Amino acid sequence: MTDQNERYPGLTGWLRQRGHSDEEIDKILVHVRQYEEQIQTDSVMDSIAAGRFDIAKIIDEAVGEPGPD
Numbered sequence: 206m207t208d209q210n211e212r213y214p215g216l217t218g219w220l221r222q223r224g225h226s227d228e229e230i231d232k233i234l235v236h237v238r239q240y241e242e243q244i245q246t247d248s249v250m251d252s253i254a255a256g257r258f259d260i261a262k263i264i265d266e267a268v269g270e271p272g273p274d
Contacts, residue, residue, distance in 0.1 A: 213237065
């Protein structure tokens, strides 16, 4: 079992109830995480395109912050 199971406890329990093995659950959760990352990326890009997300502000904040020592 991986740390992904801890990230999705409800889904992990649901999959277990349906008879999936730990190995199958790990594989399923890898795909869920990939899907989640793609959805987040698509959402950010859609927000930038629609003018609801100010990427310039995020860049300025990130560049202006001191880095780790």
